[in-house]
Amino acid sequence: MPTSHERATPVSTESYKALVEAVVDYAIYMLDRDGRIISWNAGAARIKGYHRDEVLGRHFSCFFTEEDRAAGKPETAIATAIREGRFHSEGWRLRKDGERFWALTALDVVHDEQGRLIGLAKITRDMTEQHALQEALAASERNFRLLVQGVSDYAIYMLDPAGRINSWNSGAERIKGYSSDEVIGSHFSRFFTPEDRAADLPARALATCLAEGRFESEGWRIRKDGSRFWAHAVVEVIRGPDGEHLGFAKVTRDITERRDTQQRLEEAREQLLQAQKLEAIGQLTGNIAHDFNNLLTVVRGAADLAMRLDPDPRVRRQLEVIAQAADTGTGITRQLLTFARRQPLQVRRIAPADALQKTLQLVRQSLRPGIALSSSIPHDLPAIEVDLNQLELALLNLAVNARDAIQDDGEIHLGAAVRVLDGEVDGLRGSFLALSVSDTGCGIPPELEDRIFEPFFTTKQFGRGTGLGLSQVYGFTRESGGGVQIASRTGEGTTVTLFLPCSEAVEAVNPRILVVEDDPALAQVACDMLEMMDYEVLLARSGAEALQLLRHTPHVDLVFSDIVMPGGINGVELANHVRRRLPEVPILLTTGHSAAQQDGALAYPVLDKPYTYEQLQERLREHLVRAPARAPAAAAHGGAG
Missing domain, CATH: 3.30.565.10 (Histidine kinase-like ATPase, C-terminal domain)
Known part of the structure; x- marks a missing residue:
């Protein structure tokens, strides 16, 4: 092994050439200062598809697309590299077979030992796959943004770590009423009610979300115009690849209508339960009142009998107390039967x-x-x-x-x-x-x-x-x-x-009765009785006068006529005339004689004289209930003529 003081042997030019030639993942070649190719490595042949002999001496613009050549991009690249020392770019390039690929390129100037420009070094890498992935990712992000922006039923927006708004979709604008320009950069607490802000609910929502990763709630929120809506809101924390806190995602939905529907359903359910409870109590109450009435009847009847049999005044006083107590109990049972809806109403x-x-x-x-x-x-x-x-x-x-x-x-x-x-x-x-x-x-x-x-x-x-x-x-x-x-x-x-x-298609007036009676005293008594019963009364002294009244009166609800009357028209004849012309009007006749003795009288209901107030009231109520309700005056018929 060489010692520390020994010098490394310099790498020869041939070694550099061998190294460059061996690289196959990068196209590495030289251009002269005009842009013509003067060297070509194996990576260039693999990536661009040209053999060395096919490209030496050609201008490197042959690798550019037609639109880039028309735009002068090859010349711009050389001029920029010479001026600034290097030039980097990305874009579509062409292979020999005309196929496009996405290239990452670098163009560096090369000087000799004396500093003279002798050419440019060109390095190109095929980034087609990476570019496709980036494009797919960008398209996905773009589509996602369009998706979020297109959602109109949900307010979807982003908050920074401090709670300030930094994105705003169309749903947020529709629900809350603000445009993006009005809210970007403002704190999201502006949507909360004054009482929620006073309770520090916005800050607590973010703190809970940061601690637990998510916060969900329902409550009142405020629109731009100041109106309130019931919101279902979800806040989720957003973190980067390394776990750093980037902000929050906020989703809000207006569920006011759903809440109102649920409340109405709950109210209806409560009303049903209350009605069922009162119905059950009513059934029990009615049965008890019925049995209690039987007992009171026995007590009251026994007291009445005892008062008739025992002349002792002291005993009579006690029996009167018993009778009064029974009468009081009768009043109570009457109210109980009214509650149970078993007391007949005089409608x-x-x-x-x-x-x-x-x-x-x-x-x-x-x-x-x-x-x-x-x-x-x-x-x-x-x-x-x-x-x-x-x-x-x-x-x-x-x-x-x-x-x-x-x-x-x-x-x-x-x-x-x-x-x-x-x-x-x-x-x-x-x-x-x-x-x-x-x-x-x-x-x-x-x-x-x-x-x-x-x-x-x-x-x-x-x-x-x-x-x-x-x-x-x-x-x-x-x-x-x-x-x-x-x-x-x-x-x-x-x-x-x-x-x-309310009564439908009925005037707010009492039934109108036409009384036909020739006896002045009896006519006065009959009219007074009817008025005490809250009827509206018309009086005719004869059959002929009655027909005249019917011709000029918009409507009558019943004709109450004596049978025996002086003059040309008696009660039965009047009734026959009314029946032909006004078949819907009820008729009640009265007489002091036997109805069987009056020709045609048995064809109509007859109230015998003398009659009591209660008898007259009962017969009138019976026939008026059967009769059709009076129409409004504007729609009534025009009388008997």
């Missing part, structure tokens, strides 16, 4: 504005000093078909509950309005009269709202109520085809709204 069509004004007087009498009563009752409310007594009782029960909820001074308001429902209250749909009783009392605790309609449930002190008032309200409203809604806030008050179905 008739009413004009609610008038009825509510009368109810206001009853409510006012039940209030103590210091509680103001107000109302908003439009005069043109549509007609409803209800049991008026039960409606008044329901509103009075609500008013009493409202009164008891007000500890000192306060206000109770009775309101009425027409509402169109689409299933949001007890699944009801259509037009409803909304009757609301509002108070400024203590409110109902949320945990008790689902129980307030249960029979005997009460929050009042012992002895201040039976707990049946609201159960009556619930049973009456449901039996009438409606529903109940409660809105209450503890310490602020409560509003209970009854929804009762």
